[in-house]
Each structure stands twice: as structure tokens, then as C-alpha cells.
Amino acid sequence: MARRESKRKRPLREIKMEKAERKLESDVFDRNTLLAIAKLRAQGHFETVDYPIAKGKEANVFCGTASDGSKVAIKIYRIETSNFIRMHEYIDGDPRFEGTSRGRFETVLAWTRKEFSNLKAFYSAGIAVPKPFAFLRNIVVMEYLGEGGLPYSTLEQVGSENPQKDYQFLLDEVKKIYQLGFVHSDISEYNIVVTDWGLFILDCAQAVLLAHPRAEEFLERDVRNLVRYFKKQGADVDFDKAMAYIKDGKPVKKGLEALV
Ligand SMILES: Nc1ncnc2c1ncn2[C@@H]1O[C@H](COP(=O)(O)OP(=O)(O)OP(=O)(O)O)[C@@H](O)[C@H]1O
Ligand SMILES: [Mg+2]
Missing domain, CATH: 1.10.510.10 (Transferase(Phosphotransferase) domain 1)
Structure with missing residues (x-):
């Protein structure tokens, strides 16, 4: 019979890391974000969302795999915990985004669209940025800049x-x-x-x-x-x-x- 490991005996660091990982996921995968991921997947931008790469101030970034085996970066902006007030410093005054509502949800969506639009313009001009593939709702899919995992x-x-x-x-x-x-x-x-x-x-x-x-x-x-x-x-x-x-x-x- 397999011995069950007592939770008490597990090193504190391991438990802390597990908790941190759960936290990393839990504030980003709300129901509508999961639906948007499913839609992007159905559109063929990736097959699987594999593991988290980083948690920035506004977004969680994941590594995914496309059907041809290549990796993609999937950047998911957090709706509930991103600093949408700060985002307005860069949205207001940009004529492309005139009239964007000040609400949290609309702001994060405009921000996601803004990142994709900017990446597209930069990439087309030969500037060294990851190649953008798609965006939907609060998600941008782009070229993965990494090696292995x-x-x-x-x-x-x-x-x-x-x-x-x-x-x-x-x-x-x-x-x-x-x-x-x-x-x-x-x-x-x-x-x-x-x-x-x-x-x-x-x-x-x-x-x-x-x-x-x-x-x-x-x-x-x-x-x-x-x-x-x-x-x-x-x-x-x-x-x-x-x-x-x-x-x-x-x-x-x-x-x-x-x-x-
Ligand atoms: N295309 C990519 N390929 C590989 N790794 C990436 C890619 N995009 C982002 N990352 C990883 O995720 C981290 C955070 O990404 P980014 O700076 O775009 O997000 P952010 O949420 O705005 O972060 P912050 O607010 O901390 O600057 C990067 O430092 C990098 O490690
Ligand atoms: Mg950053």
C-alpha cells in the first residue's frame, strides 16, 4: 500500500510554492477567460496551455503548444487585479482609443487590443518584438521567446x-x-x-x-x-x-x- 505523506511533514517551502502556484492560476481563469481560451484554441492558435511562465503587474503569461509542436506565449490580462486606473494614463490621449469607458472591464479589453495593435505595427516594421498571432477579450497570443521550457x-x-x-x-x-x-x-x-x-x-x-x-x-x-x-x-x-x-x-x- 502506498504510504500517504503527511501534510505536516512536507517542507514549508514546497507547500508555500504550491499555494503560490494555485494563486497564480486562480485570479486569471474566470469563466469568460476560459471560454476565450477555448475559442482561440478552436481557431487553431494553440492546442494546449501548458504552464505559467511569469506573473507580471497586469498579466499572467503562459507557454502553450501549437498543433505543429511550436510554442506560443499566451498573455492573459487579469481583469480583477490589474491597475486599470494607471492604464488610462496611456489610453486617454491616444486617438485610437478615444471614448474608451473608464470601467475596469472595458479598460482591460482596450489595453489588450492596444498591445496587439502595437505589436502588429512594430513587427510589420521589422522592430524586434515577438510576432503577434491573435487577440481575444483579455488574451494576446504571440511568438514564444524561450528555449525549451x-x-x-x-x-x-x-x-x-x-x-x-x-x-x-x-x-x-x-x-x-x-x-x-x-x-x-x-x-x-x-x-x-x-x-x-x-x-x-x-x-x-x-x-x-x-x-x-x-x-x-x-x-x-x-x-x-x-x-x-x-x-x-x-x-x-x-x-x-x-x-x-x-x-x-x-x-x-x-x-x-x-x-x-
Ligand atoms: N512572448 C514571450 N515569450 C516568452 N516569455 C514572455 C513573452 N512575453 C512575456 N514573457 C515573460 O513574461 C514576463 C512578463 O511579461 P510582460 O512584461 O509582457 O508582462 P507584464 O504583466 O506587463 O509584466 P510587468 O508588469 O511585470 O512588466 C516577461 O518578463 C517574460 O519573462
Ligand atoms: Mg514587463
Whole structure:
């Protein structure tokens, strides 16, 4: 007869981790989110939702598998526990989202659509972001940036191997985003992953059009974050030069059409 393990004797850490995992799932899989997952699955975007990768401030990210065996990232925005008041800082003033209701539910849905629209515009312009596949309700399905079971690490976790080159690469990406008519608005070492094919930028939901009244302020913050981080890593950096570099050129502004 198999011996039942007494709960009391199990190490506290194991029990704590189990509890944390249950918590990670329980605040995201409400009935309507499960229905949306089933619909995305029926549309062929993935076969299975396999395991959680991360829990961010606003969303839980899962790894899934498509029918051809490839992996996808499934980012599910939490409706009940996301900071929807903060989201309005980036929604109000973006002409694509004029008239979005201030309610929690509508805000999170607009935010999800915004992330997908931004990813699509960026990816089509050749900017280093994960390829977006689909969105529905509070879920975005995109290319999985990872190897085997593990997502690639962020720049914050592993540091930069070649700070001068990485700094220049990211300035070029920020410049491409700007010339396309957007500001990412959350660029930092926490939202950049280090893959085998170079750096990729995540977390594009808060990106705004240049028409947003605070676009300039957000751009300066993004550039200051890069300057601060890469200075610490030993690169030769200069905030004013970086700003001039990003703004130099002929913008190919996307406008309201950058909405799916
Ligand atoms: N496409 C992806 N492929 C692999 N891992 C991903 C992908 N997207 C997100 N992740 C993982 O999930 C984490 C959180 O993702 P992201 O930053 O997009 O979400 P968030 O909820 O906005 O997070 P936060 O608020 O903490 O910045 C990332 O640091 C990364 O580890
Ligand atoms: Mg993030």
C-alpha cells in the first residue's frame, strides 16, 4: 500500500510554492477567460496551455503548444487585479482609443487590443518584438521567446555582454518606433529579453501614438532608462545625443490606421 505523506511533514517551502502556484492560476481563469481560451484554441492558435511562465503587474503569461509542436506565449490580462486606473494614463490621449469607458472591464479589453495593435505595427516594421498571432477579450497570443521550457532571461537578469553594441541596437529600435509614429513608454532592462538572435522588446501595451500629449515625456523616460542602465554597464552614453539621434530623420507616421 502506498504510504500517504503527511501534510505536516512536507517542507514549508514546497507547500508555500504550491499555494503560490494555485494563486497564480486562480485570479486569471474566470469563466469568460476560459471560454476565450477555448475559442482561440478552436481557431487553431494553440492546442494546449501548458504552464505559467511569469506573473507580471497586469498579466499572467503562459507557454502553450501549437498543433505543429511550436510554442506560443499566451498573455492573459487579469481583469480583477490589474491597475486599470494607471492604464488610462496611456489610453486617454491616444486617438485610437478615444471614448474608451473608464470601467475596469472595458479598460482591460482596450489595453489588450492596444498591445496587439502595437505589436502588429512594430513587427510589420521589422522592430524586434515577438510576432503577434491573435487577440481575444483579455488574451494576446504571440511568438514564444524561450528555449525549451524556459523563457529567455531579461537584460536585468543577465546583464549585457556587449553594452556599447546593445545600447546602439536599442537606440535604433526606439528610433524605428518613433519614426513609425509611436513611443514605447515602458523601455527598461526589465522589458528586454536576451535571445539567441539578439535583444527583443516586450510589453508593448502602453505604447502611445505621438499625438498623445505626454508622448515626449514618455520618450525621454525611455531614453533615460537606457542611458542609466547602459552607463552602469560601462557604455559611453549621452542623453542629449541619444534624443537627437532618435528624432533625426523623416517620420513615416502611422496614425489611426495602426489599430486592429
Ligand atoms: N512572448 C514571450 N515569450 C516568452 N516569455 C514572455 C513573452 N512575453 C512575456 N514573457 C515573460 O513574461 C514576463 C512578463 O511579461 P510582460 O512584461 O509582457 O508582462 P507584464 O504583466 O506587463 O509584466 P510587468 O508588469 O511585470 O512588466 C516577461 O518578463 C517574460 O519573462
Ligand atoms: Mg514587463
